[in-house]
Amino acid sequence: MRRNLALIALAGLMLSGPALGQECAVTIEGNDQIQFVQSELRVSSSCTEATLTLVHIGQLAGNIMGHNWVLSTTNDWQAVAQAGQASGPPNYAPEGDERVIAATAVIGGGEEVSITFDISGLEPGGDYTYFCSFPGHFVLMNGNFIIE
Numbered sequence: 001m002r003r004n005l006a007l008i009a010l011a012g013l014m015l016s017g018p019a020l021g022q023e024c025a026v027t028i029e030g031n032d033q034i035q036f037v038q039s040e041l042r043v044s045s046s047c048t049e050a051t052l053t054l055v056h057i058g059q060l061a062g063n064i065m066g067h068n069w070v071l072s073t074t075n076d077w078q079a080v081a082q083a084g085q086a087s088g089p090p091n092y093a094p095e096g097d098e099r100v101i102a103a104t105a106v107i108g109g110g111e112e113v114s115i116t117f118d119i120s121g122l123e124p125g126g127d128y129t130y131f132c133s134f135p136g137h138f139v140l141m142n143g144n145f146i147i148e
């Protein structure tokens with residue numbers, strides 16, 4: 001009987017491990033059809049930092065079908081996306097723009113990139129939007145970033 005209880009406890013630990021890890025680390029995929037596969041991302045408000053991994057699951061090169069992941073408030077996101085496009089290659093991210101909460105480099109097919117950023121100043125339940133700032137992509141490639 002005692003051995004069975006130990007096994008149950010071990011199984012519980014194995015289940016809780018990945019679940020805890022996912023609260024602060026999220027992955028999003030971009031493809032060759034100018035799409036993010038996930039339309040929203042959720043992280044726990046208990047996280048001080050979040051880690052975002054962007055995986056480009058397509059095959060086209062970064063100068064043709066580049067994707068990045070940029071986060072701002074939903075109020076700011078379209079203006080930041082326009083500023084990003086205007087700032088030019090390779091990363092289309094406005095330097096020093098305080099409206100940018102986090103931004104990865106632009107990657108191409110088969111590549112991935114991760115960033116870890118501070119979310120302790122973001123509001124749980126606040127309104128945040130992520131997008132790709134590669135020219136023309138933000139209209140199709142955007143989603144909600146939710147702190148719950």
Ligand code: CO
Pocket residue numbers: 030034065066067068132133134137141
């Ligand atoms: Co893109």
